[in-house]
Amino acid sequence: MYLSNHPTKEEASKYVASLIINRINTFKPNQNRKFVLCLPTGSTPLLVYKELARRCEGGEISFEHVITINLDEYVGLSSDHPQSYYQFMEENFDIPSNQFHLLPGLPIPPHTTPQESCASYESLITSLGGINLLFMGIGENGHIAFNEPCSSFRGRTKVVKLNEDTRRVNARFFDDPSEVPTHALSMGIGTILDSHEIVVLAIGQKKAEAVRKAMEDGVNHLCPASALQSHENVIFVTDDEASQNLRKTTKDYLASQIPCQRGSMTSSIGCIECIGSIESIGSIGRPVVSGDCCRTSGNQGRAINTNEDSDPTKQVDHSDITLLSKGKIKIDEKLDSKINNDDDQGDQDCNCL
Structure with a gap:
């Protein structure tokens, strides 16, 4: 359940x-x-x-x-x-x-x-x-x-x-x-x-x-x-x-506990999920990121949120993530470098929930 x-x-x-x-x-x-x-x-x-x-x-x-x-x-x-x-x-x-x-x-x-x-x-x-x-x-x-x-x-x-x-x-x-x-x-x-x-x-x-x-x-x-x-x-x-x-x-x-399914990717902090409205997360070692649409990458644990209203996300490789509002993801200040929007290598369209 x-x-x-x-x-x-x-x-x-x-x-x-x-x-x-x-x-x-x-x-x-x-x-x-x-x-x-x-x-x-x-x-x-x-x-x-x-x-x-x-x-x-x-x-x-x-x-x-x-x-x-x-x-x-x-x-x-x-x-x-x-x-x-x-x-x-x-x-x-x-x-x-x-x-x-x-x-x-x-x-x-x-x-x-x-x-x-x-x-x-x-x-x-x-x-x-x-x-x-x-x-x-x-x-x-x-x-x-x-x-x-x-x-x-x-x-x-x-x-x-x-x-x-x-x-x-x-x-x-x-x-x-x-x-x-x-x-x-x-x-x-x-x-x-x-x-x-x-x-x-x-x-x-x-x-x-x-x-x-x-x-x-x-x-x-x-x-x-x-x-x-x-x-x-x-x-x-x-x-x-x-x-x-x-x-x-x-x-x-x-x-x-919402499971990763077809189209989702895993990273060093667990699974990233990406359909529907933003979910609660918490530092539990297995964050769940949900937005109207995200794209995920398996190599670096990166995530790109493709909502028109949202800012590009930074690299995701720690578990300190706070959800602000629909389509917004705040990542711990210790994390480095914003993802280049043009760098889609290794990314795939997300189909999970």
Whole structure:
């Protein structure tokens, strides 16, 4: 489990968008090899979707060979109901309808029951080769998808009865609280844990205690999100409000554990990482430098930050590094010589996170 914390929800959302773009571009999907992306609904992902749309228009990412699936849907709502998650995706994630798959609120023939729809959804995920990246939020009571407290950690896609707290929170989307459905179709925790990689976005003070329980308490059925502790490739992305209940030692340790991946380089002080917003670092012998884009060199442990607003960095070969702000890196005064911007020998574009 890893943690990437950011001062604001805007920065946290941009980080998630950068992560999604990085994973798709690194995968290099094509007609015969699709990237399977699982997406959430609700208010949490809206800024992420806006950022993805902006960067798609700018040519940074193409969804031509991306298949999306969703986590859940209300039972009893038709696809044209204004509060159905089908309508949400139509309005907030612009992708051809033949590329996204959602659980149907009303059974679609030949299926006649919600249970048959759930079994069919599981078969669909298997036929696609599994989920490459699953993006989701976390509920105030620790639910993930619509897996409420006491849900089985081995459960598959199924019909679930919604907790009254969840219905109360979601009532803001309906004209009348009594219209909030009592049941939903939800991807099970077991199905979620089968994903290759999971990113959880938590923003706002109301999510702070759920984040703490999910990350610091032991695995507990009363907090479904705590099941994510058993997954080897899950990252929580938070703003300061959502992470405020975490101990400093938890934040520092989980931030330091984000692994080097494809495109990153190692130096005498450890790994350098370079996508998303600036992370915290500390003199821990394994600094993590994150920016919108960095370039790294393996020979001297050098790093060049290619943000337009940032100054060129000096040579990096000690562990005294302080992060100032987005795109800014301050290196200990004892370090010598600024890198020549024209000297790209040994450098390579960074693809890590």
